[in-house]
Amino acid sequence: xxxxxxxxxxxxxxxxxxxxxxxxxxxxxxxxxxxxxxxxxxxxxxxxxxxxxxxxxxxxxxxxxxxxxxxxxxxxxxxxxxxxxxxxxxxxxxxxxxxxxxxxxxxxxxxxxxxxxxxxxxxxxxxxxxxxxxxxxxxxxxxxxxxxxxxxxxxxxxxxxxxxxxxxxxxxxxxxxxxxxxx
Numbered sequence: 610x611x612x613x614x615x616x617x618x619x620x621x622x623x624x625x626x627x628x629x630x631x632x633x634x635x636x637x638x639x640x641x642x643x644x645x646x647x648x649x650x651x652x653x654x655x656x657x658x659x660x661x662x663x664x665x666x667x668x669x670x671x672x673x674x675x676x677x678x679x680x681x682x683x684x685x686x687x688x689x690x691x692x693x694x695x696x697x698x699x700x701x702x703x704x705x706x707x708x709x710x711x712x713x714x715x716x717x718x719x720x721x722x723x724x725x726x727x728x729x730x731x732x733x734x735x736x737x738x739x740x741x742x743x744x745x746x747x748x749x750x751x752x753x754x755x756x757x758x759x760x761x762x763x764x765x766x767x768x769x770x771x772x773x774x775x776x777x778x779x780x781x782x783x784x785x786x787x788x789x790x791x792x
Contacts, residue, residue, distance in 0.1 A: 672688050705760075
């Protein structure tokens with residue numbers, strides 16, 4: 610299939626009807642009606658989506674190769690994503706961090722969408738984002754790896770008052786809240 614979307618609309622509930630084998634995270638249905646422009650190339654379980662999605666809860670741009678069950682055990686993804694002003698807090702997303710304004714651009718490769726079952730490698734930049742009530746000016750992920758409840762990898766934090774520095778983050782359990790101390 611080679612499908613082009615121009616000023617189209619969808620709801621995640623409609624996607625669930627088209628792909629009943631998929632276990633979408635429940636908070637995705639809270640996005641409501643989304644607008645989409647872009648392309649879908651491939652089959653129903655193995656495709657590339659190059660699109661821009663807008664909603665009341667923020668925007669997402671992507672160029673992702675997705676493989677869905679039953680072709681893969683868990684949803685598998687590889688490519689580029691960019692988020693603009695995603696409000697995970699209002700969506701009541703079951704994620705390890707809370708954000709009312711999540712702005713990320715980078716690459717992601719992995720499988721799974723449920724926290725605790727996700728395995729993903731992420732490289733990119735978080736900019737002008739609210740994380741746990743703190744404003745992040747700029748943060749670069751360096752080989753960040755999510756393995757179940759564990760997050761490992763390097764982070765470069767850019768603080769305009771100080772030169773950049775590198776620190777590591779390792780969460781050994783399923784703690785839902787982080788405390789980041791920077792000296």
